[in-house]
Amino acid sequence: MEIKFSIRRHDPMDRENPGPYYREYVVEAAEGMTVLDALLKISEEEDPTLAFRRSCRSAICGSCAMTVNGFARLTCNLQVIPEYEKMGAMKIEPLANHRTVKDLVVDMAPFWEKMEKVAPFLMPAGGSETNQVTIEDQARIDESQRCIMCGCCNAECNSLEIDERFIAPAASAKAWRFAGDVREGHQAKRLERLSEEHGIWDCVRCLHCTQYCPKDVKPLKQIESLRSAAMKAGVLDNPGAKHVEAMADSVERFGRLDEGRHDLQDTGFLRSLGMIPLG
Amino acid sequence: MRAAIEAARCGLDTALVTKIYPVRSHSVAAQGGINSALKDTDSWEAHAFDTVKGSDWLGDQDAIEAMCKEGPGDILELEGMGAIFSRDIKGHIAQRPFGGAGYPRTCYLADRTGHALLHVMYEQVLKHGVFIYDEWHVTRLVVEGGKVSGVIAMELDTGKLHRLRSKSVIMATGGYGRVYRTTTNALSSTGDGLGLALDAGLPLMDMEFVQFHPTVLKRTGILMTEGARGEGGFLLNSLGERFMEKYAPKVKELASRDVVSRAEQTEIEEGRGVDGCVLLDLRHLGADTIKSKLSQIRELAMDFAGVDPIEAPVPVKPGAHYSMGGIQADMDGQTGIPGLFAAGECACVSVHGANRLGGNSLLEAVVFGRRAGKKASEYAESAGLTPFPDSALCDAASEVAGILKREKGERVYALRDEMAGVMEEHCGIFRSRERLGKGLERIREIKERYGKAALADRGDRFNAELLHMLELGSMLDASEAILVSALHREESRGSHFRTDFPKRNDAEWLKHTLVAKRGNDFSIGYKDVKITRFKPEERKY
Numbered sequence: 001m002e003i004k005f006s007i008r009r010h011d012p013m014d015r016e017n018p019g020p021y022y023r024e025y026v027v028e029a030a031e032g033m034t035v036l037d038a039l040l041k042i043s044e045e046e047d048p049t050l051a052f053r054r055s056c057r058s059a060i061c062g063s064c065a066m067t068v069n070g071f072a073r074l075t076c077n078l079q080v081i082p083e084y085e086k087m088g089a090m091k092i093e094p095l096a097n098h099r100t101v102k103d104l105v106v107d108m109a110p111f112w113e114k115m116e117k118v119a120p121f122l123m124p125a126g127g128s129e130t131n132q133v134t135i136e137d138q139a140r141i142d143e144s145q146r147c148i149m150c151g152c153c154n155a156e157c158n159s160l161e162i163d164e165r166f167i168a169p170a171a172s173a174k175a176w177r178f179a180g181d182v183r184e185g186h187q188a189k190r191l192e193r194l195s196e197e198h199g200i201w202d203c204v205r206c207l208h209c210t211q212y213c214p215k216d217v218k219p220l221k222q223i224e225s226l227r228s229a230a231m232k233a234g235v236l237d238n239p240g241a242k243h244v245e246a247m248a249d250s251v252e253r254f255g256r257l258d259e260g261r262h263d264l265q266d267t268g269f270l271r272s273l274g275m276i277p278l279g
Numbered sequence: 280m281r282a283a284i285e286a287a288r289c290g291l292d293t294a295l296v297t298k299i300y301p302v303r304s305h306s307v308a309a310q311g312g313i314n315s316a317l318k319d320t321d322s323w324e325a326h327a328f329d330t331v332k333g334s335d336w337l338g339d340q341d342a343i344e345a346m347c348k349e350g351p352g353d354i355l356e357l358e359g360m361g362a363i364f365s366r367d368i369k370g371h372i373a374q375r376p377f378g379g380a381g382y383p384r385t386c387y388l389a390d391r392t393g394h395a396l397l398h399v400m401y402e403q404v405l406k407h408g409v410f411i412y413d414e415w416h417v418t419r420l421v422v423e424g425g426k427v428s429g430v431i432a433m434e435l436d437t438g439k440l441h442r443l444r445s446k447s448v449i450m451a452t453g454g455y456g457r458v459y460r461t462t463t464n465a466l467s468s469t470g471d472g473l474g475l476a477l478d479a480g481l482p483l484m485d486m487e488f489v490q491f492h493p494t495v496l497k498r499t500g501i502l503m504t505e506g507a508r509g510e511g512g513f514l515l516n517s518l519g520e521r522f523m524e525k526y527a528p529k530v531k532e533l534a535s536r537d538v539v540s541r542a543e544q545t546e547i548e549e550g551r552g553v554d555g556c557v558l559l560d561l562r563h564l565g566a567d568t569i570k571s572k573l574s575q576i577r578e579l580a581m582d583f584a585g586v587d588p589i590e591a592p593v594p595v596k597p598g599a600h601y602s603m604g605g606i607q608a609d610m611d612g613q614t615g616i617p618g619l620f621a622a623g624e625c626a627c628v629s630v631h632g633a634n635r636l637g638g639n640s641l642l643e644a645v646v647f648g649r650r651a652g653k654k655a656s657e658y659a660e661s662a663g664l665t666p667f668p669d670s671a672l673c674d675a676a677s678e679v680a681g682i683l684k685r686e687k688g689e690r691v692y693a694l695r696d697e698m699a700g701v702m703e704e705h706c707g708i709f710r711s712r713e714r715l716g717k718g719l720e721r722i723r724e725i726k727e728r729y730g731k732a733a734l735a736d737r738g739d740r741f742n743a744e745l746l747h748m749l750e751l752g753s754m755l756d757a758s759e760a761i762l763v764s765a766l767h768r769e770e771s772r773g774s775h776f777r778t779d780f781p782k783r784n785d786a787e788w789l790k791h792t793l794v795a796k797r798g799n800d801f802s803i804g805y806k807d808v809k810i811t812r813f814k815p816e817e818r819k820y
Contacts, residue, residue, distance in 0.1 A: 013740060032498060032585065043743060044692040048734070051741035053299075056465040058501045058579060060394055061303040077582040101436060102741045108300065121402035122361025131358060132370030138363065145363055145395065149302050181361070 003029045003084050005038060007050065008093040010100045020100070022091075023047075027080070035075035035083065035092070036064050039104075052104035059214065062148035065155070066104050067093040072152035074214045095155035110164070111151050114171040118194070122178055125185025137182045144177040144222045146215045153209035153219050165198040169209035169219030172200055176222035179229060191230040200226045201240025242266045280304075280400035280409075281645050282449045282612070282622050285652025287407035291659055294410040296417055296432050296443060298467065298746070302401050305453055305465040306644065309393025310504035310575065312385035313645070314638035315350035317372060321382045323347040324812075330639060331813045333379040333535045334603075334632025335773035335783065337485070337791070339809040342610050342628045346639075346646045353645045354386055362399045364388055365572075375509045377637045379535035379820070385638040390504045390575045396641060415441070416746055417471065418679070420448065420479045420619065421671040427618035428665035431675040435746065438739030440675055444667050447655035449612065449620040450476070451648065455757040457750075459599035459707075460699040463495050463502040472625040474753025476606045477760070481615050482795040482804065484627040485604035486757070487765035487775045490635055491708050492600035493539035496584050497556050500598045503576055505637040507561060508532040510572055514543070515558040515592060516551040527820040534820035537634040537774040540597035544708045547596065556594035597708060601640060603631040603774065604764070607793060607806075612651025618658055618665070622651040629791065632808075633773020682748055688733030691748045698725050698751070702758055710765055711779045719762040726755050756796070763801045764792045785815050 005027055010020035025046060027038045036054055043050045053063040059077040066075050069087040072095055084090050098106035124131075153169040154160055160168045167175075172194070179190045194200045200223050209219035231241050246265035250258045263272035280301060286293040295301060316326045326347040331338055358364065358372065364386050367373040376383040388395040404411070415432040418440065422428065429444040452472030456464025473483060493514075494503040508514070514532050516522045526542040527534035534542075543557050561569055561576075566589045569577055573588070580586050580593045605627035612620035623644040630643055705718025729751060736744040770784040771777050793804040 011738075011740065032583070034583075044690075048736040048744040049738060051743065055299055055303045055467045056305060056308050057499065058308060059582065060308050060391075060575075061299075061305070061465065063299065063303050077578075079582075105741055112300075116405055121406040122359075124359065124361075133366055134370045135366055135368070137370075138366055141363070145398070146391070148307075148394070178361070183361070 001029050001081060003027055003038075003080060003090055005042065006089070006091045007042075007104070009050070009103050010094075011102050012100065029080040029084070031081065033080045035068060035073070035078045035080055038080050039075065039092070050104075051102040060148055062150035065095055065150040065152050067096055067155065072096065072155040072212045074150055074152070077214070095151055097155050097157060097160050098151065106151075108151065111149070111154060111170065114168055115149070115174060117167065118171045118175040118178075119190070120171075120174045120178065122181060122184060123186045124183050131183050133182060140225075141177050141180045143216065143218050144173045144180065147173055147177075147217045148215055150214065152212045152214060153217070156208035156212045158206045158208060159202055159204050163198060163202065166202050167194070167199050169203070169223065172203070172226060173217050173219040173222040176226050179226060187229070188233050188235070191226065191233050191235050194226055195230050195235045195238045195241065200230070201238055239266050280397075280404050280451075281648030282451060282620070282652035282655065283409045284400065284403045284407055285649050286447075286449075286656045286659075287409050289653065289656035291656050293407075294412060294443070295404065296412045296415050296430065298414060298416040298435070298471070300413045301404060301411060302398060303467075304397060305468050306393045306641065307397045308463070308465065308502065309396075309641055310390040310502060311377060311506040311509065312375065312387035312392045312638045313354065313396065313641040314377065314380065314384050314636070315354045315386060315642065316347065316382070316384055317351050317354065317374065317386070318384075321384055323350070325382055326350070326384060328813055329380050330630065330636055331632075332818055333634055333636040334630075335634055335818055336785070336789065336810075336813070336815040337488075337629070337632030337772060337808055339629050340811040340813060341809045342630050344811065345610055346630050346642060349646050350642050353642070353649065357396065357399060357645065360399050360403055363395050375506060376533060377509050378505050378533045378539065379636045380638070385509065387506065389571070390506050390573050393641060396645075412443070416749065417475065418675050418749060419671065420475050421667060422479050422616055422619070423665050423668055425617065426662070426665045427616055428667045431671055433679070435741055438742060438745075440672060440679065442667060442672050444664065446659035446662050446664055447618050447620065449622060449651050449655050450606065450625055451621070451623045452625045454602045454624045455754060456599050456602075458699060458702050458754045458758045458761070460703045461495065461500045461596070461598040463492055463500055463598055463600045469750035469754050470602075470625070470757040471750060471753045472606060472621065473760070474756045476614070476621070477756050477796040479616060479619070480795065481619075482607050482793040483604060483760050484607040484791050484793055484806070485629055485632070485764070486602075486760040486794055487768050487792060488603035488631075488633050488773055489599055489706070489761060490536055490601035490603060490774050491540040491597040493536055493543055493597050494559050494595040495598035495600070496579070497554075497594055497596055499583050501579055501583050502600070503559055503580065503593060503595055504573070505536070507559060507573055507576055510568060511564055513560040513563070514539070515560050516546045517553045518551060522546050522551070522557070530820045535634055535636060536600075537776075538820055540708055541776060543597055553594055556596045558592035559588075559595045560592040561588040562590070562592065601635055603627070603629070603633065603635055604761075608651075610647070610650060611654035612647060613654060618662060620651045620655045622648045633775060679745070682745065683734060683737050685731070685733035688731045689728055691732050691734070691744060691751055694725055694729055694732055695747070695751050695754070698722065698755060698758055701725070702761070706758075706762055706765060708776060710775070710777050712766065715762055715766040719759065719766060722755065722758045722762060726759070729755055759801060760794045763803065764794050767803050768792060783818075789815065
């Protein structure tokens, strides 16, 4: 079956023809062919100048995430024919929320920097050599440690789109992988730092991260785990935690949410005046 | 990465140079596990014996002893670094049975062990402040006055060549699986370190031993873990027989990989295959076990073969998986060039001999990575900085410029496909003088044409075609080294099976093959096998 691929080309360093523009390629798609197979076919047989990342081609290395028909996907485990039949098109673009380096290659440096921000390594409390971990304890962080760092979640994150300093879902899931680990010794410190501005409370819970994660990491669930652990640990001096407290307080006292009181409790009297135009 | 962590721990200024970001490295795809004798009822000696037997007595027993003895310490260290392992009901690290092992000693995290361990390595690299030059491809090793002085690397983003000066260099470039058409290996597993080592005059050891994994998916070569058989999966032929009963009556599907792959190939060639495959049947394990312990396998089978293993058997066949051979290195990773070290799959220490046991490669990478990192640090502490000749950069630049300048020529991808086809056809599971000889002729002819191949992409930035041209150079060298070594070894041992010499021959061939580049030719040499406690005996499963 012949399928037309429309691929976004862009080389910001090319003085003559930087783009971005869309170029079309026709690919003879066989049963079982993946989008990555098709891109390889295009680059090997038709246009070697097309740039994209790839490696394991079995959905575990995280190299080949791109925007396919408007959504962040791994291209190596996405089959061409069913995708084309479902969407009626085959439009390939680089991941959103990331700067394009060339064609489908994006700058992942901010992604790695966010990872580094959450101190992504275990800092054990004691020096116990034979840590015993129950299956239940392990299950708490099982989803978070499935992450392959492909960047699909961050690409679809609404909060990251408006605040590039937001810690974003991938690093948050990584943070829970340690904060939720029974062997970790610095939970409280981690939760405090994560509750700062641009941290876990800046997530607007749009659910995109969980929806577009190809490995079922459920980043939003991990963010919620972090939030609730932070509150339990007494990290309450931030608008996010105050908002939750105000809600609980309102329900307890009046049996309903009193939106008017929220702003006052969340942000204080002076700043809440600024909210008046919003109602 | 394990080596870099050790070097950084020793207080050295350490950097990783890698053509893909560290978490993309192909160790991430290791599924089944990592072996170690952790329990009182097991012993490192038993692990060593299984490894020696698995190697068909070609593994060096001093190195195997070191690996099996130190392994448990390394596993506990990994755990302390934060590695997540599947646990038993008491909360201890769980262990599962694996092929060729007399005891269930494979530690694992479901079917994602490599992913779990690779990410821990990455975490520790960040923790120890190792600098990462990611998407930098090393184009040559710089050796001055017989000592290493650094590397030349191409930054893929800009196409610029850089000099990286260093007292010690550790190569950890992985396997060359891409020289075969059907392979479990990543697109980036192109044996780069082997080409670099050959060009630096170093010998490669035991290159004829290529592991074919018994259970890979037909079209893509994607791996179905040995853990699937470890958990109780069956292999069936077209008649529905568990054919491994014939070939390995005692352990059946859990014989070592070379034995199972040969059995499958025999079934297929004798007409009892199913469309060029045999069937991996997991249905009797039940949905719960498959979902909890083999979830990735299930996803892969569904995504890439369109089969749900809960409902139907998965068609599988043997595919190139692992390189037992590699850059000759001692137990501390030292090569023949002072300051230059090698560890992991690209090295040959040799702990795997003629056939590697499942679960021993991650262990090898961790144990010998640590040892190489330590030794490289000691070397760097004691040695001065070797001068870095200006000519090195000029030579590297003119090589790349030469490639970019060629106007007309064959395409690199077509040549690669041809090479992979030749290797599959002439240097697969069953070999003979005739097959190998023809293969060697054809690889040499492709090499000639490679020298005149040209690029369609002459750009500087993310030039994948140029990168692949450089990779293909290494792959052709690796292919020739494999063929030359295989042609010389006139016996059958482990993964190397000669139809014209079907028996193992200890009297003449209980020795390692060394192959080195002399000008355009390859020369062959040999080295004794170290035998300490296990005298050679017949290998039966």
